[in-house]
Amino acid sequence: MKRCPNCGEPLQSHDRVCTNCGAFLDVVSDEDNSSEQEQPMKFWDAPENDEEQDSLSTGGRKKNKQKNNNNYNNQFFNDEYAEYNALMSSPNSKDEKRRKLYWQAPILSLLIAGIFYLTSELAVNLITEELSIFLYNTAIVCLVATIPIVIIVLVLYFIGKTPKKIMTPREIMNSNSIPAEQRRMAYVGANYVVISREGFSKPACLLNFPYLIYRKQYLLAIFLILVVLVLFLAANFMPFLRIVAIVVMIICAVISGLKFNSFYIKKATKKTQKLKDDNSNLDLEEFLTMCQKKGGTNIYAAILVTVLFVIAILLLSFVDISVKNDVPRTKEEEAEVNAMVQNGENKRLCKEYAEAVNKSYYEAQYDVTYIGCNMGDNYIIMTAKEFNTEKEFIVKYQIKEKNNSLVRIGTTEDISELEQKELDQTITDKEKNDLETKRELEEELPTFKNYVASDKARVKSDNTYVRDYIEINIDNLN
Numbered sequence: 001m002k003r004c005p006n007c008g009e010p011l012q013s014h015d016r017v018c019t020n021c022g023a024f025l026d027v028v029s030d031e032d033n034s035s036e037q038e039q040p041m042k043f044w045d046a047p048e049n050d051e052e053q054d055s056l057s058t059g060g061r062k063k064n065k066q067k068n069n070n071n072y073n074n075q076f077f078n079d080e081y082a083e084y085n086a087l088m089s090s091p092n093s094k095d096e097k098r099r100k101l102y103w104q105a106p107i108l109s110l111l112i113a114g115i116f117y118l119t120s121e122l123a124v125n126l127i128t129e130e131l132s133i134f135l136y137n138t139a140i141v142c143l144v145a146t147i148p149i150v151i152i153v154l155v156l157y158f159i160g161k162t163p164k165k166i167m168t169p170r171e172i173m174n175s176n177s178i179p180a181e182q183r184r185m186a187y188v189g190a191n192y193v194v195i196s197r198e199g200f201s202k203p204a205c206l207l208n209f210p211y212l213i214y215r216k217q218y219l220l221a222i223f224l225i226l227v228v229l230v231l232f233l234a235a236n237f238m239p240f241l242r243i244v245a246i247v248v249m250i251i252c253a254v255i256s257g258l259k260f261n262s263f264y265i266k267k268a269t270k271k272t273q274k275l276k277d278d279n280s281n282l283d284l285e286e287f288l289t290m291c292q293k294k295g296g297t298n299i300y301a302a303i304l305v306t307v308l309f310v311i312a313i314l315l316l317s318f319v320d321i322s323v324k325n326d327v328p329r330t331k332e333e334e335a336e337v338n339a340m341v342q343n344g345e346n347k348r349l350c351k352e353y354a355e356a357v358n359k360s361y362y363e364a365q366y367d368v369t370y371i372g373c374n375m376g377d378n379y380i381i382m383t384a385k386e387f388n389t390e391k392e393f394i395v396k397y398q399i400k401e402k403n404n405s406l407v408r409i410g411t412t413e414d415i416s417e418l419e420q421k422e423l424d425q426t427i428t429d430k431e432k433n434d435l436e437t438k439r440e441l442e443e444e445l446p447t448f449k450n451y452v453a454s455d456k457a458r459v460k461s462d463n464t465y466v467r468d469y470i471e472i473n474i475d476n477l478n
Contacts, residue, residue, distance in 0.1 A: 099160045104300050106150045112307050113142035119311050123318070124476050129347075131318045132476070135311075166190055166296075169288035183272035184265065186288040187295030195261050205257025208249065209309075212256070214302040215264060216295065224252055225309055232316045268295060335464040342466045343459070346375040353380055353399065353406060354472040368474060372448055373399075376468035380406065381448050394441050412438045 116139035124132035167175075172185050185192050195201070203211045212221035231245035272291050279287060350373035358368045361384050369392060370383040378399035385392045393413040397406040418435040421427040427435070451469040458465050 099157060101157045102153045105153055106146050108300050108303060109142055109146040109149050112304065113139045113146070115139075115307065115311065116142060119315070121476070123315070124351075124473070127315065127318050129473070131314065133473075135314075136476075166292075169285045169292070172288055173284055180269065180273070182284075182288065183276065183291055184268045186291035187268040187272050188264070189292060189296040196265055198261060199258075201257050201260040204260035205253050208253045208256055210302045210306045212260075213305050214297050214299055216298055216301075217264070218301075221305070225305075227252075229309075229312055229316070232313060236316070271295070332464070339464045339466050346373075346467065347470055349373075350375060350380075350470045351472055351477075353397075354382075355477050357382060357397070357406065358474070358477045371472045371474065372452060373470045373472070374448070374451075374468055375470065379409075381445060383445070394445055396441055396444075410437060410441045412441055415439070415442070 116135050120132045120135035120139060123129075123135055166189055167185065169186065172182050175182065175185070177185065184196070188195055201211075203214075207214075209221040209224045212218075212224070228245050228249055231241050231248060235242035235245065271294065275290060275294065276287065279290065282290065353373065354371040357371065357380065361368050365387045366384045367387060368382060368384045371380065372382070373380050378401065380397040380399065382395050382397075383392045384395060393411060393415070395408060395413070396410040398409050400407060415435065415438045418427065418431055418438070421431060422435065448469065449471075452471050455465075455467045455469045459467050
């Protein structure tokens with residue numbers, strides 16, 4: 001009976017690929033294994049025929065001279081099979097082989113969370129508060145996701161499991177494949193059988209550049225990313241280019257699906273041949289290990305670049321670069337541009353004042369709970385409370401533009417004391433006026449918040465409206 005020398009699976013005499021482990025092989029019978037073998041030759045002394053070895057890279061449609069290759073391959077690797085089985089059956093060796101800590105996964109999650117947070121800070125200053133909030137919430141999700149990722153990584157480490165089976169150099173050596181094919185198996189790594197046999201790549205078609213990065217085809221992936229980003233950037237001037245960008249992505253996806261497998265196998269053949277020529281001093285196992293490091297996959301780079309690409313698309317979608325045009329075409333466009341510039345300036349100034357107030361109150365042992373600006377009448381209204389208390393009070397500041405300062409013009413911090421004096425009928429006329437001012441300030445705060453909501457609604461319906469009432473997100477202040 002014919003069996004796979006890699007996993008022992010029974011095979012038919014015409015089988016070229018093991019249906020169990022997926023190894024490409026020249027089939028060896030039980031009788032052949034029991035016969036006396038010569039001493040194995042060095043890998044580098046193995047006779048090779050480029051046309052026969054590389055026939056797989058063109059789809060496996062050419063017939064190889066298998067009988068001649070059988071003699072050489074059996075001679076190289078069958079004598080080491082018993083030694084390999086003894087090595088792999090050792091508990092210590094198995095633990096060393098299988099136990100691995102995937103520390104990159106939680107680190108990547110924290111890195112992505114940091115990227116989203118930094119981008120949210122950029123967005124709140126330069127773009128829109130809505131985009132900033134979305135990016136900030138995404139950063140929180142990635143940060144929280146780190147916890148289950150760490151748990152999964154630790155569980156995989158302690159039970160000694162790996163998410164995906166990748167053939168080791170020893171397993172490749174015992175596959176009885178010809179040397180050039182072994183080099184490709186090591187370089188390609190996961191799903192070698194599928195990539196080398198199928199003409200259409202579904203992952204390359206559906207995932208496009210993330211899959212190219214996953215397969216370490218960085219230059220090609222970067223080229224595709226730049227093409228799409230440039231089109232999205234140009235779409236700010238010519239909106240129809242946004243549709244062109246989507247069409248280009250679809251065309252690239254189809255071409256990638258049709259051509260990637262054959263392109264990748266050919267590249268693996270050329271790359272590993274060059275590695276062989278440059279490292280003829282290495283033995284076979286060391287060389288196959290080198291091929292695995294140079295090739296293989298990189299899931300972490302694929303995820304990171306995809307996240308950066310999504311962020312770039314979001315930023316380009318929210319930033320209307322056409323506002324930088326020096327000469328608007330119509331009066332309506334000019335009014336819209338002026339409104340956008342003025343709104344951005346108002347928001348920037350309001351945040352600067354809010355940061356100064358927030359810092360000052362924090363140093364004085366107060367928590368600021370709300371800050372709003374009226375940039376038309378130049379004042380700030382806010383609420384605060386002492387540390388470890390629940391009683392809030394209102395403060396109003398006048399903005400002095402000449403010297404860029406704030407002057408407090410009202411507060412309700414001591415209103416309860418004045419109200420008590422009013423009940424006791426010990427209040428003076430001056431204190432009565434002061435109490436009336438504080439009560440007016442209490443009524444002003446909900447009115448201000450109503451104006452904020454009204455301004456938000458009007459900005460959405462009228463691009464030329466300049467917004468004066470602005471709320472500041474306390475969580476985004478330094």
